[in-house]
Amino acid sequence: MRVRRCGALVIEPNEIPSLDIGDLLSGGDGVRTRVEIRVWAAHLDEYRRVSPAQAQWLLQCSAEYWQDLPADADSRALVHSLLALELLVAEEVPDAETGVGPVSRSTPGEGHWWPLAAIHHRHSRWQGVDSVTDMERSQLVTAHDLRQRLGSPPPAVPDQGPLPGQIGLPEVPASALESLGRRRVTCRNFDPGRSVSMAQLAAALQQTFRAHAQLEPAPGLVFLKKNVPSAGGLHPMEACLLVQRVEGLAPGLYRYHPLRHALTPVVPECELDADTARRFLAGQHWFVDAAVLVVFVCRFERSLWKYRNHRKVYRAMMLDAGHLSQALYMAATECGLGAFVTSAINEVDIEKALALDPLKEGPLAICGMGWRAQERTTAELDPLQGAWPAPGGA
Ligand SMILES: Cc1cc2nc3c(=O)[nH]c(=O)nc-3n(C[C@H](O)[C@H](O)[C@H](O)COP(=O)(O)O)c2cc1C
Incomplete structure (x- = not known):
């Protein structure tokens, strides 16, 4: 031997x-x-x-x-x-x-990963973590807790006063796109009883994950054109949906097909139950009632095909996820829904449900969307009152 x-x-x-x-x-x-x-x-x-x-x-x-x-x-x-x-x-x-x-x-499964990125990815995944309990245990839940236990953070903006040579920029009226952006507020209060329509779900997927064109410059090498940018034009991110309340769609797991704009049911490897969303979301109960969770599953092998042993590719895949999440937020906001993104997820539990091999395909984030509840019980950052108008409509 x-x-x-x-x-x-x-x-x-x-x-x-x-x-x-x-x-x-x-x-x-x-x-x-x-x-x-x-x-x-x-x-x-x-x-x-x-x-x-x-x-x-x-x-x-x-x-x-x-x-x-x-x-x-x-x-x-x-x-x-x-x-x-x-x-x-x-x-x-x-x-x-x-x-x-x-x-x-x-x-x-090591594939074409840069070893340090592969090790970081593999060992930063969570299984069975309840991040809320962990935060409560370390008394890091509220803004007050954070300030008390951690002191002041570095300033929100480094230089507050006027700086020599600083050039003020003209005020320009907000465009429709910007006005929409100002109404985007991470939702932590979903209505547990209200379903989203198929049209709302379709609109959100169309604006984020749908490929509106494809190009094949060489046999077998296909580039997709989506509304969001992607490193190398490779678009390694797929959408796996945990549908909880969508009109006309049975609850369960689905994979989105970006060319056919269609959903394929996925038979989960383990039984889904009332606790599945909470488990995927590492205990973040304020997200659990979203009508749909969109798990961003990255097909690492697609990006690693080009960026072999590359030090930047993991970062690039994360940036891809960021673009998609913003696009999904905007699409949800446009159709009157609340949305969120989180990277505090139990990747290993999700991989098990979807039968994913972690160095080939894995979840990088979860977005969700749904109707906002009537009452705000969990804090949202809404100083512009874009999602929660002031009482009396001031
Ligand atoms: C990468 C990323 C991860 C986030 N993870 C969480 C999270 O785990 N839990 C949560 O409640 N919010 C999470 N958020 C939402 C942020 O807390 C939120 O964007 C921030 O407070 C600003 O609020 P806004 O989105 O309403 O402007 C995340 C946002 C981003 C971009």
């Missing part, structure tokens, strides 16, 4: 402090620190703890070239322990009967 290490990994010395009463009593600061060595790999969902000897072995082991098992028993045991941790890959021996092989057992 020969081995190599997995392609994308980072070795992190992590310092863990603990209280040392003896040191405290003898006048020290009472803090003892031990170093735990963590290995983060792009193909694993959890980091692995390793010993210094295991870390050293990984550092001298190639990801490209197979190497024979070491001769001495201790080193062999080390290699086997790293194989068990899935940080080393074994070359399968040739089949004695068929003579086929040797065959490499490649590290699954």
